Amino acid sequence: MVSASSWVRPATRTDQIENLVSGVGKCFNRNVGLLEDYLYLQIRTEQYDCLANLAILKLYQFNPDLYNPDVVINILIKALTSSPFPDFNLCISLLDDRPPSVNPDEPDPLPALLPLITTLHSLLQQCRFPAFWQLYNSDKAESLRDNYTVECVGFEDAVRDVVIRAVIPAFKRIGSDRLSSYLYLSGDDLIDYVGKLGWTIDQEGVVVIPPNADNTIVSTVVQENVQLPQLTKIITHSQNA
Amino acid sequence: MSQQRALWEVDLEDELQDVDVNLAIGSYGQSGLYDDAQPRVDEATLLAVQQQMAQQAAFAQIPDVVKRFIVHFHQAVLDNNLPEITVAYESGWNRLTEKFYAKTEWPEAEAIAPLVNDGVYLAFFPRIGAHIETPVHPPMRTSKPDQIFLILYRELYYRHVYSRLQPDIDDRFHSYENSCELFNYLLNSEGPVPLELPEQWLWDIIDEFIYQFQSFCVWRSKVKSKTDEELQLLADASQVWSSYSVLNVLYSLIQKSRINEHIVAVQEGKSQEELAEIVGDYGTRPLYRMLGYFSIIGLLRVHSLLGDFTLALKVMENVELNQKNIRVNIELHPEDEAVPHKKLPVRPGETDHIRPSWDVLTHMVSQINKIADRMYALYAICNALSPSRLDDNISNIVKERYGEQFSKMSRGEEGIPAFEELFLYACPKFIAANPPPYDFPELLSAYVDEPPSEPAQRHLSLFLAEVRAQAPVPTLRSFLKLYTSLDAKKLANFLDADEEEMVQQMMVMKQASRSVSRVENEKGLLAGETVPTSDLDFVIDDNMVHIAESTVGRRYAGWFIRNTEHAQRVYDTIKNAPLPVKKVPKAPTTESQPASAVPASATVPKSAGAKVAWGGVQVA
Known part of the structure; x- marks a missing residue:
């Protein structure tokens, strides 16, 4: 069971930011700086606060002058690794189509990167993890890696968290090769990673995932449960008849 | 605009009066002083006369019954007489619309202004509501028209234009200005205003405000069909119907009424006294409380239209959806009932005013059915994506209405067109937060050459990407x-x-x-x-x-x-059921059984009499 309460309010969110996210404070442009600083803090410290980042996009939506493509790209990179939760599309929903940049001195990197980031997201969404790593490590993604994800501390581990979230409910045991292709880890790295998760590797080299509510399946028969109120009408009628 | 004009009129009148005096003094000579003043005065007089004549003509065209209605309506609003306002609002207005204004605008607020001079008419018609004589000429401007009533009147006037006619750019701009005046009056007066309006009207005010905003955004996004004059007006008025201003009104109403604090306090079981203290001067008044509550729902809608679904749900966080009647927890306030509403005796011949117009009811039912249809479509989408057993009645209705689409959607990739069809039918009418760049001609032409995808299409493609992932x-x-x-x-x-x-x-x-x-x-x-x-x-x-x-x-x-x-x-x-006693068959029976009836009548001699009474009927 994953609770959404830490998504609604992460422990790392300060009261000041909380006021901006939940209060009316978010309507004021001068606060965009605070929220942008908070985003860069998330980038550096492996934190994540979707609602605060959505508040930035909201300000951009209403004030095209504030728009900063680097911030948008960082927000999308953060949201990418929250799959299977819908954060990424929630962010995209707030990105209205905008006219092409008018200032040739400040080219907007977003239009060029957006299709790539969207494809990466859809690969994660479809659990096509080996394909994700292949695209992510290809030349096509060089500018994304060199300019953005390199700054985002723990990005690759965050992607691995997406993998783990998908593997835990679906598998009792998973072959090392398969897991290795999902996590883009091999040899000792893989063994270390699996160890950190508290998982074990059996004699056949198959990784064993501890039982949890989702990978323990049981057939059940749901029996009906009749409540008295359902019978009120009938009983009343027989009284009156 | 209207205020400026009013000021200008006052100035003009003052000037005219001065001139009169001067003319009287003029006989003492010094005529040279007035030589250049004279033509200016004539022009001004002419304008004033022309305007007065135009207003008189417009006033004369208003049917008597409408004049009486407006006087009556105004009086009800002045008295904060909720039952009478409700009758005028829900019945009178609609009936008169059907009768006189089904295809045209109601008279402009300026034309009816003479009827609603603050209390002036009370002098003319001491027994208001009983037998109102029909005013034939606009009365003298002895006092200013009731601006508040005129704002409320325009609210209805423009709503009628939007629902029955085609609003032009002036209507769109002016309905915005009027909404601003109304909300300014409610929010920026000194303290809460002493106005009371029926809940239905309050709901309609918020609902219509958002509808007109959405309608404007859609209209504004179509650059190609704009005339040069419209382009100019749009370039100069980027603030008209801005998303900011609309959100600002809704948030302000929520804050002023302290409705969120109110809901929380009710949930915590606070006493009436504590409640009154928590919600303050504004929140204790039904007008502000209901406007605040409806603004929460309004925000849910505006945020959804703008594609901000998390915020849409967040504004609703205090509203309890699991209650059978959402509004129960807010409506039950004994102090409201304590205010005795003067229940007016219904006079003979006026009962038909109370009867709601059948057309209005039919219209409402068809609106509700349309919304229900869209909800069923959304339900079909959800159930196709996440099949599970839910309420049988609802499932059966969905199968009946969207059975074909549902079975397609349950088959993965090949169901994509069905998802698309139902999504576009049932989704909110998404809008773009910002206008096309009307104030930058070169950007605007680029915009026309390469228009961005419509908001609904953007949300559709996001949705379909999710669906494809699950295909x-x-x-x-x-x-x-x-x-x-x-x-x-x-x-x-x-x-x-x-x-x-x-x-x-x-x-x-x-x-x-x-x-x-x-x-x-x-x-x-x-x-x-x-x-x-x-x-x-x-x-x-x-x-x-x-x-x-x-x-x-x-x-x-x-x-x-x-x-x-x-x-x-x-x-x-x-x-x-009555006991199955044999009845005398009626004439239609013969029609329904012609095969047996005709030969029967033919075989029975006419003289047989009563026994074949129906045969006789047939002959007759």
Whole structure:
């Protein structure tokens, strides 16, 4: 069971930011700086606060002058690794189509990167993890890696968290090769990673995932449960008849 | 605009009066002083006379019954007489619209202004409401017209234009200005205003405000069809119907009324005194309280229109949706009932005013049905994406209305057009937050050459991307249902798929059968826990797939209850039916059985008399 309460309010969110996210404070442009600083803090410290980042996009939506493509790209990179939760599309929903940049001195990197980031997201969404790593490590993604994800501390581990979230409910045991292709880890790295998760590797080299509510399946028969109120009408009628 | 004009008129009148005096003094000479003043005065006088004549002409064209209605309506508003306002609002206005203004505008507010001079008319008609004489000429401007009533009147005037006619750019701009004046009056007066309006009207004010905003955004986004004059006006007025201003009004109403604090306090079981202290001067008044509450719903709508779904749910976090009647917790306030509403005796001949117009009711029912239809379409989408057993009645209606689309949507990739069709039919009418760049001609032409995709299309493509990610699920599901365990390689063979790809799809399937759902007693619409939603579950053990299905035991009770109730209805019907006494058949019977009737009448001699009375009827 994953609770959404830490998504609604992460422990790392300060009261000041909380006021901006939940209060009316978010309507004021001068606060965009605070929220942008908070985003860069998330980038550096492996934190994540979707609602605060959505508040930035909201300000951009209403004030095209504030728009900063680097911030948008960082927000999308953060949201990418929250799959299977819908954060990424929630962010995209707030990105209205905008006219092409008018200032040739400040080219907007977003239009060029957006299709790539969207494809990466859809690969994660479809659990096509080996394909994700292949695209992510290809030349096509060089500018994304060199300019953005390199700054985002723990990005690759965050992607691995997406993998783990998908593997835990679906598998009792998973072959090392398969897991290795999902996590883009091999040899000792893989063994270390699996160890950190508290998982074990059996004699056949198959990784064993501890039982949890989702990978323990049981057939059940749901029996009906009749409540008295359902019978009120009938009983009343027989009284009156 | 109107205020400026009013000031200008006052100036003009002052000037004229001065001139009169001067003319009187003029006989003393010094005429040279007035030589150049004279033509200016004539022009001004001319203008004033022309304007007065135009207003008089417009005034004369107003049917007497409408004049009486407006006077009456105004008086009801002045008296804060809710029952009378309700009758005028829900019945009178609509009936007169049907009769006189089905295809044209109501008279302009300026034209009816003479009827609503603050209290002046009381002098003319001391027995207001009883037998109002019809004013023939506008009365002297002895006092200013009741601006508040005129604002409310314009609110109705423009709503009528939007719903029955085609609003032009002036209507759109002026309805915005009028909304601003109304909300300014409510929010920026010194303290709460002493106005009372029926809840239905308050709801309609917020509802219409958002509708006009949305309508404006859609109209504004179509650059190509604008005339030069419209382009100019739009370039100069970027603030008109801006998203900011609309959100500002709704947030201000929520803050002023302290409705969120109010709801929380009611949930905490605070006493009336504590409540009154918490909500303050504004929140204790029904007008502000209801406007605040309706603004929460309004924000839900505006944020959804703008594509901000998290914020839309967040504003609703205090509203309890699990209550059967959402408004119960806010309406039950004894102090409201303590204010005795003067119940007016219904005079003979006026009862028909109270009867709601049939057209209005039919219109409302068809509106509700349309919304219900869209809800069923959304339900069909959800149930196709996450099949589960829910309320039988709802499922049956969905099957009836969207059975074809539903079965397509349940088949994965080939159902995409059906998803598209239902999504576009049922989704909010999305709008763009910002106008096209009307104030930058060169950007505007680029915009026209390469228009951005419409907001609804953007949201559609996002939605379809989600659907496509889940597209393999229905096929997998149908295969898994046949087994309790099978080898992954074998399953991949059945599906004619690559084993690794299929295993990845199974992870998608697992995720698609989980959803964040509100658990009991949890507050906020964004919170929740991940819960399983599907009756079919599986797990992969290295290369073996194990499947478990939750089945629902045969349901006897529902069947028993339904049929017992049905039997009771049949029993009641039979019991209440008159005894089957043989009746004298009526003429139509012969028509329904011509084959037997005609020969019968033919074989019976006419002289047979009463026994074949119907035969006689046929002859006659």
